[in-house]
Amino acid sequence: MAEAPKNTLSTLDVGGHTYHYYSLDKAAQAFGDASRLPMTLKVLLENQLRYGDDESVSPDDMQALVDWQKEGRSTREIGYRPARVLMQDFTGVPGVVDLAAMRDAVKRLGEPAERINPLSPVDLVIDHSVMVDHYGDPSSFKDNVAIEMERNRERYEFLRWGQQAFDNFRVVPPGTGICHQVNLEYLGKAVWTKEENGKTFAYPDTLVGTDSHTTMINGLGVLGWGVGGIEAEAAMLGQPVSMLIPEVIGFKLTGKLREGITATDLVLTVTQMLRQKGVVGKFVEFYGDGLKDLPLADRATIGNMAPEYGATCGFFPVDEETLNYMRLTGRDEHQIELVEAYTKAQGLWREPGAEPIFTDVLHLDMNEVESSLAGPKRPQDRVALTDMKSTFEKILSDRKPDAAPTEQGKWLSEGGQTAVGTDTSMENEDSQDCEVDGENFKLNHGAVVIAAITSCTNTSNPSVMLAAGLLARKAVEKGLTTKPWVKTSLAPGSKVVTDYLSASGTQDDLNELGFNLVGYGCTTCIGNSGPLHEPIEKAIDEGDLTVASVLSGNRNFEGRIHPLVPTNWLASPPLVVAYALAGNMRIDLSKEPLGEDKDGNPVYLKDVWPSQAEIAEAVEQVRTEMYRKEYSEVFEGDETWKSLDVPESDVYAWNDNSTYIQHPPFFEGMGKEPGPLEDVKGANVLAMFGDSVTTDHISPAGAIKPDSPAGRYLQENGVQPKDFNSYGSRRGNHEVMMRGTFANVRIKNEMLDDVVGGYTRHVPSGEQMAIYDAAMKYVEESTPLVVVAGKEYGTGSSRDWAAKGTRLLGVRAVLAESYERIHRSNLIGMGVLPLQFPEGEDRKSLGMTGDETVSIEGIADIEPGAKVKVTIASSKGEKKIEALCRIDTANEMAYYRHGGILHYVLRSML
Structure with missing residues (x-):
């Protein structure tokens, strides 16, 4: 047993201020030298030191972190407390709904409602609700924001109630920016401070966020990652994030990007490499002398896509470039001095030539990166620009000729980047005549119908945004125009982007090509692309x-x-503009022209692609004053926001007639003590899925179809289809969300042949129906349910409703070949048991059809990582397997025993 460190508290004088901090150097006297620990684990070690007196953190936890250096891995579980929590409105609204419901539950149990209050600072940025209804004209932004406020007034009133009802809770109003870009440009501090007992303590800025791309802040040297909304709620209520000390993969960057290669090309290459390596559940830490020439915006672009390469985070250490960026974005000079002094004192400053100990290492010479895209349906499937035409032709050749339109997903090749197929001439194939705004054209396979400069990944990066603007300028000068069937849009991540595009004059050129500002938010990247013109959809x-x-x-x-x-x-943004000009994916942009100039001469991509020198000159237009101006009143909002009706009360006045906000049923009948765990007996299979089922497949997202269970519910409650809004906007209403769980139009349930979408077979009757309708029949029949799946179940965004909806449908357990990190923990957080097939077994080897009944024994005595007896019975007999319990830690087990993490937290507070 390691002894608790004595006298690790030190002081640091910065600009006449004294800061107290827990010294890693002093801790080495008790635990041994930690100087070659990865930076990310040094941050975790400091966190353990700071909370070392708490019963959830022991000296053995600290020793395990230091001893990690011996093998580059550990089986030790630790409790980690981030400094703050970041939310966006899609995941934030149900989070605040849960907090409001917890206040009701506390009051019902005889305690003061205000005991439920965030203990850590929480920032919620409204960025997921604006849709691209209007585009291509100067009034697009104003019109879209007006529609957004009209659609979401009830949700926004609820968030404003939360802002006044809860302490430590701030809201950034709509029309301001994307949460990750606001975090990078304004909220993030690199070093956090707190007043306690008359002393000012300094420690690393850390956070968890309810959006998986929280990792973007890793580019600023801030350790943060995405968690489910329920985990985030627990964190803000003072609960530690339970985690195994992770493996850390070092990614060494050397060299420089070549002329014409963008940060987007780099991140798509990194994503492909790390996915092939396999880094799910691991930290990735970037190092190497290539970092000295890698701008912070490029680092943030790479950090942003950690969920796409499967890692928990993609971390860049603090160095001179971090300070330069903080200075550019208007951070206080004293804060910048503190960041430098603290990180150097703690060994958290990147030193040239440093070689930390890692679990494993990858290397990329950035000089080898080539112009790339990724698709058609996975971010890790990188395709070189030179191979795009042949790749798309292969997709067409793989089409199933007699498939229905709703089955188009079946026509896509699995990897999306297979060999050259038959080159089909667009002139000789079937096409559709279209007329939009008086212009007639033919629509072909491969037509680019949406070209969107959107998402936190790239709109935070001035070099690629200005490259898009410069390409637009050159295209306009040559007389090129975007094709009439392309829906164009520009949705920057912050207002600063508009400032520097305007200052450089390139916003006018983007406007000329239809890339007018449509809003400051996530838009197309999260499915808020809005409708296409009706003739095009037809x-x-x-x-x-x-x-x-x-x-x-x-x-x-x-x-x-x-x-x-x-x-x-x-x-990349410039390639988005280029494809809007070309109008079709079946053009080799490296060889074939984008179009013709005013004199009829062919114009190639190389003719309009800006040079690095031109981009660098434009980037000089980005000024500190722009950031200070736009963030000076970031929490204020416009007059519409300020005029929202906000009732002042400690508990929320629920409206039974609301179709946006409803009191969730999670705490109904909850007592002060949890009930006993019970085995699962004779469960039916609700659905059976293949590999890589994402949280987008599971969780309700995007448009609500009128004939879906959710659509029928809304119409029964007086909502017309034109007013449905999106699933994301209605995440505060469990009635909508449970009806939309597993309802994705592309999901494939293997219990049904040649059917795509959210359908299943109700086994007792043999009837095919919507998954929600089947689940409700099983509830009436008092039949428990399980879900069966393949590898990488739950890939993608941190969607808490993927787990909440699963639980409300009556699913007791999921049996899959493997899980992605966030969804696995979310299932546990909702009291759903994640089980893993034993090595060498899966649904196929067991001959499962979905008609079987599944029984799970030994749940009452279950332990983390235990083997669990599962009996799979059918008319042909019984098969028994020992599945692996994927409750990985003692804390997760405590959550499961209580029926979920929020139940555990609420009982703990009482």
């Missing part, structure tokens, strides 16, 4: 056309961007 549907979107985002999963667009391609 042509796609009637012609069974395989069309495309090109976006500067980070997600392109099936059904996410637009239900009628089966192929979606991630690309």
Whole structure:
């Protein structure tokens, strides 16, 4: 047993201020030298030191972190407390709904409601609700914001109530920016401070966020990652984040990007490399002398896409570039001095030539990166620009000729980057005649119907944004125009982007090509792309056309961007503009022209691509004053926001008639002590899925179809289809969300043949029906349910409703081949048992059809990582397996025993 360290508290004088901090150097006297620990683990070690007196942190935890250096791995569980919590409105609204429901539960149990209050600072940024209804004209932004406020007034009034009802809770109003970019440009401090007992303590700025791309802040040297909304709620209520000390993969960067290569090309290359390596559940830490020439915005671009390469985080240490960026973005000079002094004192400053100990190492010479896209449905499937035409032709050749339009997903090759297929001439194939705004054209396979500069990944990066503007300028000068079937949009991550695009004059050129400002928010990247013109949607549907979107985002999963667009391609902002000009993916932009100039001469991509020197000159237009101006009143909002009606009360006045905000049933009948755990007996299979089922497939997202269970519910409650809004906007209403769970138009339930979408077979009757309808029949029949799946179950965003909806449908357990980190922990957080098939067994080897009944024994005595007896019975007999319990830690086990993490927290507070 290691002894608690004595006298690790030290002081640091910065600019006449004295700061107290827990010294890693002094801790070495008790635990041994930790100088070669990865930076990320040094941050965790400091966190353990600071909370070392707490019963949830022991000296053995600290010793395990130091001893990690011996093998580059550990099986030790630790409790980690982040400094703060970041939310966006899609995940934030249900979080605040849960807090409001907890206040009701506390009051019912005879305690003061205000005992439920965030103990850590919480910032919620409203960025997920603006949709691209209007585009391509100067009034697009004003019109979209007006619609957003009208659609979401009830949600926004609820958030404003939360802002006044809860302490430590701030809201950034709509029309301001994307939470990750606001975090990077303003909220993040690199070093956090807190007043306690008359002393000012300094410690690393750390956070968890309810959006998986919280990792973007890793570019600023801030350790943070995405968690489910329920985990975030527990963290803000003072509970530690339970985690195993992770493996840390070192990613060494050397060299420089070549002329014409962008940060987007770099991140797509890094994403592909790390996915192939396999880093799920691991930390990734970037190091190497290539960092000295890598701008912080490029680092943030790479950090942002950690969920896409599967890592918990993608961390960049603090160095001179960090300070330069903080200075550029208007941070206080004293804060910048503190960051430098603290990180150097703690060994958290990047030193040239440093070689920390890592679990494993990858290396990339940035000089080898080439121009790339990724798709058609996974971010890690990188395709070189030179291979895009052949890749798309292969997708078309793989089409199933007699498939229905809703089955277009079946036509896509699994990896999205297979060999050259038959080159189909667009002139000789079936096409659809279209007329939009008086212009007639033919719509073909491969047509780019959406071109969107959007998402925190790239809109935070001045070099790629200004590259897009400069390319637009050159295209306009040569007389090029975007094709009439392309829906163009520009949704920056903060108002600062508009300032520097305007200062450089390139916003006018983007406007000329239809890339007018549509809003400050996530828009297309999260499925808020809005409708296409009706004739285009009709042509796609009637012609069974395989069309495309090109976006500067980070997600392109099936059904996410637009239900009628089966192929979606991630690309840099300048390539988004280029493909809007070309109008089709079946053009080799490295060889074939984008179009013709005013004199009829061909114009190639190389003719309009800006040089590095031109981009650098434009980037000089980015000024500190822009950041200070835009963030001076970041929490104020416009007059509409300020005029929202906000009742002042400690508990929320629920409206039974609301279709946006409803009292959730999670705490109904909850007592002060948890009930006993029970085995699962004779459960039916609700659905059976293959590999890589994402949280986008599971959780309600995007548009609500009128004939879906959620659509029927809304119409029964007086909401017309035109007013449905999106699933994301209605996350505060469990009635909508449980009806939309597993309802994705691209999800494939293997219990049904040749059927795509949220359907299943109700086994007792043999009837095919919506998954929600089947689940409710099982509830009536008092039949428990399980879900069966393949590898990487729950890939993607930290969608808490993927777990909440699963639980409300009556699912007791999930049996999968493997899980992605966030969804596994979210299932536990909602009291759903995640089980893993034993090595060498899966649904196929067991011959499962979904008609079986599943029984799980030994749940009452279950332990983390234990083997669990599962009996799979059918008319052909019984098969028994020993599944692995994927409750990995003691804390997770405590949450499961209480029926969920929020139940555990609430009982703990009482």
